[in-house]
Amino acid sequence: MTAIILDGKATAAKIKDELRVRVKALAERGVTPGLGTVLVGADPGSEAYVNGKHRDCAEVGIASIRRELPADATQQQLDDVLTELNADPGCHGYIVQLPLPGHLDTQRALEMIDPDKDADGLHPVNLGRLVLGYDGPLPCTPRGIVELLRRYDVPLRGANVALVGRGNTVGRPLGLLLNRRSENATVTLCHTGTLDLAAHTRAADIVIVAAGVPGLLTADMVTPDTTVVDVGITRVIGDDGKGRYTGDVDPEVAQVAARLAPMPGGVGPMTRAMLLTNVVERAERG
């Protein structure tokens, strides 16, 4: 048996169709949602991601606002761009593409973003709102994972979820999202200090791997009832000497598990669709 694929690409396409309708309704009120991106430096990977976000915007009818700074930009130059976007009424939400060059203070930059324009949902105020159960923009990858599971009718209520990874962008906020009353999953947050990872993953209904360790989840760590979500994305050099991206889930897992959100084609496209959703929601609030 091979796993049923949770197709993030097709699901994201459907979400974009739905967003197009909402963007039309906003246009009738004279509002065009705007997404800003801030890219510092010319890392080819980061440039490709940012280009993808602007392509997504064009598909849905969201205006894109692109700000680029050289790799040697000062913190002050970055502050100035963020101050400008905070004040721009046409920019309903924006992101600072991560990682920033090492000489810049990432935490300071993220804290400069107006929390109500935080399209990534990663501002400390918004992570705090998530902890407290208050309304605010939700982090895109965690939100995309919950949305993907929901649209494939994978039950969360009462499910045991083994979540592997406690990073600030995925693991930690996703744990908070999954054990909200509205989702009601029971979450075990596993990490590098976990003693018997396989015992946790085998006992879980849903295993979500966001560790950034290629091949971490192997076939012996899941059962024929497990739903697996691969959030890993690590650049590796293949046998042909070319760079490519790999997930955290060993390919053999697909021969055992019930369902799999693969990398590529799973969580990545959903993350992008949730970024657009966050911006449209910000614009709808007026």
Ligand SMILES: Nc1nc(=O)c2c([nH]1)NC[C@@H]1CN(c3ccc(C(=O)N[C@@H](CCC(=O)O)C(=O)O)cc3)C=[N+]21
């Ligand atoms: N402020 C900020 N916000 C981010 O959301 C953010 C970031 N910085 N820095 C980098 C990471 C990485 N990330 C990805 C999103 C989608 C795909 C994606 O769509 N991947 C495709 C494959 C690549 C493609 O076909 O474009 C897939 O998984 O199928 C990948 C990676 C967002 N990030």
